[in-house]
Amino acid sequence: MDVLDPAIFADGDLELTGRLVQASNATFFCELTSAAGVVSCVYKPVRGERPLWDFPDGTLAQREVAAYRISALAGFDLVPATVLVDGPMGPGSLQAWIDVDDDADPVVDLVRSGRTPEGWFDVVDGLDVHERPVTVIHRDDPQLRRMALFDALINNADRKGAHILLDEHGRIWAVDHGVSLHVQDKLRTVLWGWAGAPLTEEETALVAGACSAADALDDLVTAAERAAFETRCERLLTDGTFPLPPGTWPSIPWPPL
Ligand SMILES: Nc1ncnc2c1ncn2[C@@H]1O[C@H](COP(=O)(O)OP(=O)(O)O)[C@@H](O)[C@H]1O
Numbered sequence: 186m187d188v189l190d191p192a193i194f195a196d197g198d199l200e201l202t203g204r205l206v207q208a209s210n211a212t213f214f215c216e217l218t219s220a221a222g223v224v225s226c227v228y229k230p231v232r233g234e235r236p237l238w239d240f241p242d243g244t245l246a247q248r249e250v251a252a253y254r255i256s257a258l259a260g261f262d263l264v265p266a267t268v269l270v271d272g273p274m275g276p277g278s279l280q281a282w283i284d285v286d287d288d289a290d291p292v293v294d295l296v297r298s299g300r301t302p303e304g305w306f307d308v309v310d311g312l313d314v315h316e317r318p319v320t321v322i323h324r325d326d327p328q329l330r331r332m333a334l335f336d337a338l339i340n341n342a343d344r345k346g347a348h349i350l351l352d353e354h355g356r357i358w359a360v361d362h363g364v365s366l367h368v369q370d371k372l373r374t375v376l377w378g379w380a381g382a383p384l385t386e387e388e389t390a391l392v393a394g395a396c397s398a399a400d401a402l403d404d405l406v407t408a409a410e411r412a413a414f415e416t417r418c419e420r421l422l423t424d425g426t427f428p429l430p431p432g433t434w435p436s437i438p439w440p441p442l
């Protein structure tokens with residue numbers, strides 16, 4: 186089964202089988218049964234969205250789908266297939282489930298300051314509950330670098346460790362894009378390792394691909410949000426570098442893991 190292909194959701198019956206307790210919104214694990222077989226997925230009904238002060242109510246499901254379309258059309262291929270559905274609890278987003286490898290080493294971590302292993306970036310320093318200095322770190326990995334670029338494009342306000350999944354093939358997946366594509370710059374991520382780095386040719390092509398995917402957002406976000414997305418694409422092409430955090434400290438989500 187190709188979890189990148191939205192055709193896996195065709196003509197199925199959706200049955201809720203569990204609720205994801207670590208989720209901040211009403212987020213359900215479910216199974217979709219069709220002639221093609223059974224597909225595990227995540228259903229997020231609009232009705233279960235927790236209101237946020239900075240995002241318009243009832244729009245997170247559309248942002249989930251918009252992020253998937255950009256990922257697919259530009260060739261990032263980081264977000265599992267995501268579509269809008271009218272499910273058992275009304276309209277919402279439906280996303281293919283990724284079987285994570287529970288034994289995989291983390292790609293985002295917290296270590297005692299000064300103990301960053303080789304091949305990792307420091308993100309931000311802090312103090313733990315015992316007032317000991319700790320540092321949030323992430324791996325120097327090409328898949329994460331692609332995700333950092335994707336987040337800059339979609340203006341992701343919540344790229345924490347829990348939204349980065351590793352499957353059994355060592356492939357890295359991006360989930361939870363409900364708070365993306367705002368008109369104001371809100372990039373909050375743990376993946377700051379490449380801030381200011383020049384874009385490679387391949388990365389420039391991905392950004393150009395994203396620019397051409399803007400039409401696919403028209404039924405999902407406002408005209409102003411689409412325009413802001415296009416401006417971000419153009420700015421990345423003009424700058425030719427990964428964005429820098431706006432202040433002296435990186436903007437990181439809370440909690441970061
Ligand atoms: N498509 C998916 N495949 C596998 N696990 C997922 C998927 N989507 C979410 N999860 C898991 O469920 C958790 C909660 O989902 P998330 O999308 O973050 O919900 P919320 O929007 O409520 O925060 C994630 O941190 C992740 O561990």
Ligand SMILES: [Mg+2]
Nearest residue numbers: 208209348361
């Ligand atoms: Mg989440």
